[in-house]
Amino acid sequence: MAIMMLSDPLPSQCPIWSSTVRILIADDEYLARTSLRSMLEELDLPLDFVGEATNGEELVRLIGQSLPDVAFVDIRMPKLNGLEAIRKGKMVSPLTKWFILTGFPEFDYAKEAIQLGVSDYLLKPVNPDELSRVLNAFYEEYQKQITALNKQLERDLMAIQYGLASLEFDRSESILRGSRFIEAVVVFDSHLPESSKAARQFEFGRALRNWIARRADTHSRLALMVLPSGELATVGAWTPLLDGKAESELRQYFQDLEQEARHFSDQDFTITILVGPEAFNEANLQEQLDHLQQLAPLRIVCGIGQAIPIRALLEQAQRPGRLELCNQLLSLSRCYREKSYLNFSRALQSLDQTFAKLSLDENQALKKAVSIFIRRSIHCSLPVEQGHAAWMTLLQHFGERMVAEIPKEESSSADLIQQVLKFIDENYRDDIGIGQIAERLNITPNYLSTLVHKKTGTNFMSHLKKVRLLKAKELLNDPNIQIQQVAEQVGYSSARHFARLFAEQFGCLPSEYRDRTREEADSRPHA
Numbered sequence: 001m002a003i004m005m006l007s008d009p010l011p012s013q014c015p016i017w018s019s020t021v022r023i024l025i026a027d028d029e030y031l032a033r034t035s036l037r038s039m040l041e042e043l044d045l046p047l048d049f050v051g052e053a054t055n056g057e058e059l060v061r062l063i064g065q066s067l068p069d070v071a072f073v074d075i076r077m078p079k080l081n082g083l084e085a086i087r088k089g090k091m092v093s094p095l096t097k098w099f100i101l102t103g104f105p106e107f108d109y110a111k112e113a114i115q116l117g118v119s120d121y122l123l124k125p126v127n128p129d130e131l132s133r134v135l136n137a138f139y140e141e142y143q144k145q146i147t148a149l150n151k152q153l154e155r156d157l158m159a160i161q162y163g164l165a166s167l168e169f170d171r172s173e174s175i176l177r178g179s180r181f182i183e184a185v186v187v188f189d190s191h192l193p194e195s196s197k198a199a200r201q202f203e204f205g206r207a208l209r210n211w212i213a214r215r216a217d218t219h220s221r222l223a224l225m226v227l228p229s230g231e232l233a234t235v236g237a238w239t240p241l242l243d244g245k246a247e248s249e250l251r252q253y254f255q256d257l258e259q260e261a262r263h264f265s266d267q268d269f270t271i272t273i274l275v276g277p278e279a280f281n282e283a284n285l286q287e288q289l290d291h292l293q294q295l296a297p298l299r300i301v302c303g304i305g306q307a308i309p310i311r312a313l314l315e316q317a318q319r320p321g322r323l324e325l326c327n328q329l330l331s332l333s334r335c336y337r338e339k340s341y342l343n344f345s346r347a348l349q350s351l352d353q354t355f356a357k358l359s360l361d362e363n364q365a366l367k368k369a370v371s372i373f374i375r376r377s378i379h380c381s382l383p384v385e386q387g388h389a390a391w392m393t394l395l396q397h398f399g400e401r402m403v404a405e406i407p408k409e410e411s412s413s414a415d416l417i418q419q420v421l422k423f424i425d426e427n428y429r430d431d432i433g434i435g436q437i438a439e440r441l442n443i444t445p446n447y448l449s450t451l452v453h454k455k456t457g458t459n460f461m462s463h464l465k466k467v468r469l470l471k472a473k474e475l476l477n478d479p480n481i482q483i484q485q486v487a488e489q490v491g492y493s494s495a496r497h498f499a500r501l502f503a504e505q506f507g508c509l510p511s512e513y514r515d516r517t518r519e520e521a522d523s524r525p526h527a
Helices: 030-042 056-066 082-092 104-116 128-161 194-213 245-264 282-302 310-317 322-338 341-357 364-378 388-405 413-427 434-441 445-456 460-476 483-489 495-506 510-523
Strands: 021-026 047-053 070-074 097-102 120-123 180-190 220-226 232-238 269-275 307-309
Touching: 021 030, 021 056, 030 047, 030 128, 047 056, 056 070, 056 082, 070 082, 082 097, 082 104, 097 128, 104 120, 120 128, 128 194, 128 220, 128 232, 128 282, 180 194, 180 245, 180 282, 180 364, 194 220, 194 232, 194 245, 194 269, 194 434, 220 245, 220 434, 232 245, 232 282, 245 269, 245 307, 269 282, 269 310, 282 310, 282 322, 282 364, 307 310, 310 322, 322 341, 322 364, 341 388, 364 388, 413 434, 413 445, 413 460, 434 445, 445 460, 460 483, 460 495, 460 510, 483 495, 483 510, 495 510
Parallel strands: 021 047, 021 070, 070 097, 097 120, 269 307
Antiparallel strands: 180 232, 180 269, 220 232
C-alpha cells in the first residue's frame, strides 16, 4: 500500500546505532559468558543485557520472558543443545536474531545452524573485530526491519481509515492482531498563508518521521498518518510484554512529543497534541481517534501549544457553552482564511452573544486562552485586561482591514479543487490519501478537506469511494472480468469488503448488478 501521508524522511544525520538492542547470552561456561559480555560492553554500543542462560532449557524460558533482539548461543549446552533451544525459541520470539558460538571441531554443525535460520556464527575464542562486524551487519538489517514494521502498521491503519478494508478484514497477517495502542491527534493553528502553513506542517511531519525511526524497536511500532479529515495522527502499538518495556518506551514517546511540538511552534504557528487513552484493539483505537477529532475544538479553552490528555478535553466538554464557544472561534478563523468579510461579521455577532452568556470578563483564565487562540489563528491582538466589548470593536476593525491586508493565495480555491478532482479521477485505483494530495498542491490537508466538502457536498473519503464504485459499475459490464479483479482494479484488495461497499452504495451486490445488466441487455431487441 503506497498511501503517502507526509514526505519520506530526509536522510538522517544521527549515529548509525540510534536504538537500544536487547541482548541475551547463553553458554554453560561462566568465563565464556563474562568474556563475551565484556567485549560487547567495550564496543560502546546501546545494548541492553536482558539475561544470561547456562543451559538450553533456561535459554528457552528467558527468550519467552525477554523477547531479545539478539541471542548469542553456544552450540553445546546441557539439557537442550543450542540448535534444539533455537528451534523452540524461534516459536516464542520469531523476530529474535540468533548468533551461535562454536569451536573449530563443530564447524559442520555450525553450517547446519545457518540452514535453521541462524544469522551468523562466531568461532571461539571470539575475536572482538569479528564480533563488531556481525553486530554492525545485524544492526543494518535491524533498522530495515523496524522501518518495515512501522510501514506495515501504517498500511493496516490507513486501509481501515480510507475504507480499503474493514475492521473485520483478514487479521492473520496483520500487525494489528493482538496489539495494544496509544494514539494522539496533532492539530495546527496558524494565521500564516496556506502555502506557508503547509510548508511548516510538512516540515514538522518529516522531522517527526525521522524522530520515530530513531525510537522504535521490534517490539513496538509507531505510525504517522494523515486522517481523512485532514488531521495528523500518530499511533503507537505494542504486544504486551511481561516486563512492560515496550509499553513504557511508547508512553515516553508520547510524553516527549510535546517537547518536539514546542520546538517547532512559535507565535505564527502553534502545534497542539491531543493524547488519547490506551486502546485494547483496532476497533477501540478507531473510536478513540474519532473521539479526539470530535473534541479537538476544545483545545482552545484548554490552551493551545501543549499536550492535552483526553480527560482534560472531556472536562471542558461538560462545562456549558464551552464547545459552542470553541466552534464559533474556529468558524471565525475559517472566515479569516477564506477572506469572507460577510461571514466574518456574522461569526462576530454570534461570538459577541456567547461572550456575554459565558460572562467572559469574569473568567480571566478562559479569556486568556481565547486571546491566545485569536492572536495565533488570525493575528489579531486582544489585550486580556480589556473587556469583551472592546474586543468586539477591535475585531470589527480587524475584519474591515482583513481583505485588503491578506495576500491572495497563488492558486484560487476553484483551481485547486479542479486539480484535486482530476488527481482522484486519474489515480483512484491507487492507494491515495488526502495528505499525499495536499503536499503535492502545497496546502494543508485540513484546507483540502474543506475544499472537497464545499465542491462535492461530501468528505474526501466518501468522494473517493463514489468514484471507485462508479468505475466498478463500468467494469462489471465486462463478463470476462471476475469480481475479485474488479475490486482490485478500483483499489480494493478484499472482494468481500468491496461487495459490502457496493451494496451500501447501489442496493445490490456486484454479482447481482452484473446479472441484472446482462438480463436487461439480452431482453433488448436486436437490430
